[in-house]
Amino acid sequence: MAVFKDFALIFVFILNFKALEVGGSYNITFHPESIEGQVENQDRDVFYNYTCCYSNNTSINIQSENTGIVDIIRNRTTLFTDAAIGSVIPSSFTIRGNRLGRTTLRVTIHHVPPEQSCSEGGKTPCITKGELVTRYRVAIIREERVEQTIFTVGLAIIVIILTVMMGCSVDLKIIWEVLKKPIAPAIGFLCQFILMPLLGFGISRLLRMESGLGLGLFVVSCSPGGGASNIYTVLLNGDLDLSVTMTFISKIAALGMMPFWMWALGHVYVQDAQITIPFANIGYSLLALVFPIGIGLLIKRFSPKVADFLAKGTKWLSLFFIAYVFSFGIYANLYMYRLMGRQPEVILAGIMLPWVAYGLAFALAMLLKQGVKRATTIAIETGIQDIAIALIVLQFSFPNPEADLAAVMPIATVMFTPLPLVAAFAIISIRKIVITRANKSEMRDIVEDETKSQTENSYYIENSNTEKKIPSIYCVTPICENNITKDPYALGSRL
Incomplete structure (x- = not known):
């Protein structure tokens, strides 16, 4: 026992000596x-x-x-x-x-x-x-530029106004009717806040993205559904009521789900930077963006005319928002596009996140027997993220350079998100045109056949009437003049 104790002391002494030597x-x-x-x-x-x-x-x-x-x-x-x-x-x-x-x-x-x-x-x-x-x-x-500050503040103002307008256009009765059959909304929630965050995390690790870029992709994948999903749902013959319901639910659920995923996996992207995830800032940003929905609902409840007026302007403000991001936004954030050119994984990740999400969500919905119409809606809602919320959360919550670096990913994602949907709409439109032309050609042939048939029937009727008159005409002759009868066919038979 004493020998073992002496050996242990010697071993500890050697370890301490080595630690002193190295350290x-x-x-x-x-x-x-x-x-x-x-x-x-x-x-x-x-x-x-x-x-x-x-x-x-x-x-x-x-x-x-x-x-x-x-x-x-x-x-x-x-x-x-x-x-x-x-x-x-x-x-x-x-x-x-x-x-x-x-x-x-x-x-x-x-x-x-x-x-x-x-x-x-x-x-x-x-x-x-x-x-x-x-x-x-x-x-x-990056060097601080006034243009970027103006762009960020303007972006926040536009998004808040759009969110109020969304609240004005939401019909809670329709949402309640959809929620009475909760299977489709539940599948949508599963795809939006379970499938998408895991997909974003997996893509960032697969492509070995820089921590800041990976953080941006992950925040995008945790964001709620975007308003453009309602438009594409109509274009692709989806279920509009389900689309509106999923968009509304995802906006509210983001208050809890985004902080949850940042707590669960966000630390992976910031541990090397030795910064902490600003949960309070994230919560404040989300609350500032979701709270206007409640304002819109109150406006609709107590002033329906004002709500209808604001709801009608949603389309035009949405178009202005897109133009604002891709005009002044490009000018104020040129570094994003330079970075995309230097980092090919940014483009690849921007393509993979929405496109893979479309396919997985559609397959899951079809597997759960939701039908093509609802499966299309769930896929669209899953793949289209609210990049405005992602940008504002990143810009107002994280320090630089993480904020500026991560903000590249929402822009890269939104550039490629609509491409499969536009392609699908083009295919559907071409198919409709082909079917319409084929139907018109078929109808033309049917009309021509009916016209020809009617013409032939008319010809036979006329000939039939002519044949009935012929015997009486032939009977009025000197030969049979004295044999005229009231029955021309009987007269003809005598001849």
Whole structure:
């Protein structure tokens, strides 16, 4: 027993010694401790102090883990020669922010034999046995522009007004009638708030997207259904009452479901950034966007004429919203489109999320025997997300660069969401035209056949009448003049 105790003490001593050796061998302190808010396309010096632990030559190498975001432009490698043990040696390096994003710098130490030299700047390799000391966090943001602030505020105002108008156009009686048969709305809820978030999370992990971009895709997938779904439901012969009901329910349910999914899986996207998910801000943003529905319902209850007037303007304000996003929005957020060109996974994710959602939701609804009409509606409601809510939640809840980086995904998604629906509408329209023309041709043939048949019948009738008159005519002759009878056929038979 005593031998075992002595062995345990020796083992613990060895572990502690190794920990002291590894943890205390190198001491590097940085100023600033990390960089948050470095503006893109600008340079910045980072200073550090290295406490020397070896008498022989040592080099410190700084390497960016994502050179697309940050690059080291000066003193990537620094050689320390013949420094006394315990001495503190100051040094520095310079970084350049290339684009919006967040990354880390790897700081490694290499022991250089006395006979090997190393030139500053890293042109001559001095790698023997490198050891990772620490990582240095860097966040690059965009330069603040007045245009972006105006766009964000304008977007929020338009969305709030549209939400009030939606409340004015909602007929609670229709929603109640739909909810009396809750299977279809329940399937829609399942697709909207279970299938979609898991799909968005899976796509972001499959494509190995940057944390900010993945966060944007995930927030889009957790968002409620968009108002455009009602329009496409009509165009594709879906169930409009079910569509309106699902849109209304998803707006209300988003108050709880979006924070739930951010709590469940959102931390995956922000753990590297060492930021916390702002649940309070998310809740306030959602409440500010959903509360206007209640205002619209109250207007409809106490002032139906005003509600009808506002409801009629929904279409035009929706068109203005689309024009606003894709005109002034593009001008104010050109970085989004540049980022799409540099990051092909952004385009791919923007295509995959809505298109795969259409297919999965339609298949699930058909599997549960909802019929083509309702399955089409559920698929449309699932695939079309309210990007305005996603944008506002991201812009008003998260810090930069996460907010700006994540905001790229709602725009990328909305660009590709309607394409399958437009294609389906075109196919349906062409099919209707072909069937209509075929029916017209068939009807024309039927009319022609009937006309021909009527003509032939008329001909036979006329000939029949003529034949009846012929005997009497032939009977009026000198030969049979005296044999005229009232029955021409009898007379004819005598002839």
